[in-house]
Amino acid sequence: MTAKVLTVAGSDVSGGAGLEADLKMFDEYGAFGTAAVTCIVTFDPNDGFAHVLEFIEPEVVTRQLESTMAVHEFTAIKSGMLGSVDSALVLAEKLKTNDLPYVFDPVLVCKGAGTMVDLKDLFVENLVPLATVITPNLEEAATLAGIDPIDSVEGMVEAAKIIHGQGAKNVVVKGGARLAGDDAIDILFDGETVTTLRSRKVNNKLVNGAGCSFASSIAAGIATGLDIKDAVVSAKEKVAHGIANCLDNATGVASLYHPAARVSPSPEVSVTVD
Numbered sequence: 001m002t003a004k005v006l007t008v009a010g011s012d013v014s015g016g017a018g019l020e021a022d023l024k025m026f027d028e029y030g031a032f033g034t035a036a037v038t039c040i041v042t043f044d045p046n047d048g049f050a051h052v053l054e055f056i057e058p059e060v061v062t063r064q065l066e067s068t069m070a071v072h073e074f075t076a077i078k079s080g081m082l083g084s085v086d087s088a089l090v091l092a093e094k095l096k097t098n099d100l101p102y103v104f105d106p107v108l109v110c111k112g113a114g115t116m117v118d119l120k121d122l123f124v125e126n127l128v129p130l131a132t133v134i135t136p137n138l139e140e141a142a143t144l145a146g147i148d149p150i151d152s153v154e155g156m157v158e159a160a161k162i163i164h165g166q167g168a169k170n171v172v173v174k175g176g177a178r179l180a181g182d183d184a185i186d187i188l189f190d191g192e193t194v195t196t197l198r199s200r201k202v203n204n205k206l207v208n209g210a211g212c213s214f215a216s217s218i219a220a221g222i223a224t225g226l227d228i229k230d231a232v233v234s235a236k237e238k239v240a241h242g243i244a245n246c247l248d249n250a251t252g253v254a255s256l257y258h259p260a261a262r263v264s265p266s267p268e269v270s271v272t273v274d
């Protein structure tokens, strides 16, 4: 049976992040993907490409979720930028009506668009406990865990343990390029074991879409039969190749190239797991 994956996310019209990233990553796994849109992100070319966010009315988000879930039997669900409190609550209610694997990318910060910290308590109360896998970056992990800014692998592990204690079954903290050093490091905590994933930083460019694509790859991996750890390793490989092959654009933040692992794999990329 072909896996079907739903993303509940914002649209990034620049194409690197958001539901555009998610659908492209689902394709890489041969999963059938569809999207419920929560927010539309545009950029103002006359104001340094500042992000402009337009939230979709919660009734419309609800209608999208109700219709797509009536049309399809999904194999997994992923969420990204939810934007409004109401949309997050609608999603939580829908998730409680099934026990599908749920990959929760707790987007609180979007490069250039500021922070949605007011979502923190809502996330911890309503969505973290439903997550099969949660994928915070360093800022999101520190915010959710209520700890100081994270600048080390030890800090990532500390946050992962706290977030696991809040009810997420598996926690992936994305250190990525933000952590100082030559390696891009991410960790997975499943409640017992900490797995550390490393790859060499392949360039110094700022890349849009790595976080979204990491989470959507994990969702598609799980939906197509990988266990959680293998799905996380596969996702890191796909994202590392996508960064190595990123596409420059006018904003100064390059776009991740989603099919890179398949169409133009970089000899520089290798992921170690321990």
Ligand code: PXL
Binding pocket: 009, 010, 011, 012, 017, 018, 019, 041, 080, 081, 107, 109, 110, 111, 208, 209, 211, 212
């Ligand atoms: O990477 C966070 C993110 C999530 N969702 C959308 C975005 C961004 C950042 O650009 O545009 C739609």
